[in-house]
Structure formats: C-alpha cells, structure tokens
Amino acid sequence: MAQYYYDRGWTLALVARRVQVIEQWAEDKQISAGRYAVYQADVADIDSACAAGQACLEKQGLPDVVIANAGISWGVDTSHKEDLRAMQQVLASNTMGLAASFQPFIAPMVARGSGRLVGIASVAGIRGLPGHGAYCASKAAVIAYCESLRNELQQSGIAVVTLLPGYVDTPLTRNNPYPMPFLMTPQEFAMRAYRVIERNARYAIIPWQMGIVGRVMRLFPAFVWDRMVAGRKGKPRHLGTPE
Helix, strand or coil: HHHHHHHCCCCCCEEECCHHHHHHHHCCCCCHHHHHEEECCCCCCCHHHHHHHHHHHHHHHCCEEEEEEHHHCEECCCHHHHHHHHHHHHHHHHHHHHHHHHHHHHHHHHCCCCCCEEECCCCCHHCCCCCHHHHHHHHHHHHHHHHHHHHCCCCCCEEEEEEECCCCCCCCCCCCCCCCCEEEEEHHHHHHHHHHHHHHCCCEEHHHHHHHHHHHHHHHHHHHHHHHHHCCCCCCEEECCCC
C-alpha cells in the first residue's frame, strides 16, 4: 500500500519495529528521500505507538490518511495456559495497536475538520474459526472499535474506513495449512483498498467475491456455522516469538 500511494504522488510516514528493514525497502524501491520518513515503534506498546504518531506530527505535520495495518496472526489453544500469553500479544498488536496508531491524530484532525482513519480488520472478524480464537477476536474488536469511532466522529469531517481483506499472499498467510479462496497479491489488495479509501467507504470487504462470502457468513445461525466448520483444520498453535 505504501508503494501504491507513493506512485500516486503521496508522501509517506512509515512505522516499523525493524527500521532497517523498511529503510532497505525504501532504498530498493528508489523512494525519494524527501518523500518519506520512518518512525520506530512496537504497536503492541501503547506508549511506543503513540510516540511514533507524535513524532510524525512534529516532523511531517498532520497526515491526510492514517492506515493502521500492523498485525500478527497466531494460532492458539486456550486450554493451554501459555497460549493466553500469545492471545494477549495478538490483541495488544492487532486491536490496541490500531487504536494507539490513531490516537495522536484524532484531535488534530477534528480541529482541522478533515482526514481519513483506515483500520485494517479481516473477514476473520466476522465469525470465529478453529485455532483462530485470538486473531478472530482481535479483528472482531477492530470492526466494532472502528464503527464506534466512526459514530463518534461523524460530525467532524473525518472518515473512518474499516477494511476487511480476505486472503492476501504475504508471510502472514503463506504457511496456512488450509485452502485460501480468492487469494490476492499484495498489489491487487493495495489497488482495491486505495479505491475504497478514496471514496470514504465506511466498511468494505476485499475482494468483492469475499464480500459475498462475508455477507452470507453473517446470516448463518450458530448451529449451521458450527456444522460447517466442524472438522476444519485450524491454525497451528504459535509456540515462538516474531522476528
């Protein structure tokens, strides 16, 4: 998405835990030094995420669009006590990290009377899936949080956009041990997401085929959904830490 925005003339404010990785990406993509800045942060740490936002405001000014996209997807089995720690980390990154990424910009955008806050949720936030208790819970919370924030800000001139991607071919999904229908390349997702954000859509599932699936998923009674996922191979437990 950063590349897609850059190619259309935008200046970038990039946030990463591993600054050297994103700086190497910018060098490899020949991103002009005058059109981007990188801020180090771990979004799972509220103070770290908020500090990155404040640093952006001080260095580059108030953005027109803020996209909260950082996230992790770990399988958990909460019958094991140690998996509660993994679930806590997923919620800290995916849900609290998103809210903390928005926080520094909300009041300044309200004062200006314009801006877009874009929360990346997931179709996994629509219904629970085996082994995905942490991830599904975190993305369901993102959907609800963004809806609440949108209602709070609806008279302010700020658009709150909730995006629910289907499967995107990234390291997050590459080792999933189950079929991934309508799998998109990152470039395909970026193109579709950009169009949705530009029209200030409140809520969108990408791609449209997954949108149909998502609408149907919401309609199933619980007993029907339970039968559908019975025996489905779940995401394996996460037993390590991220790089």
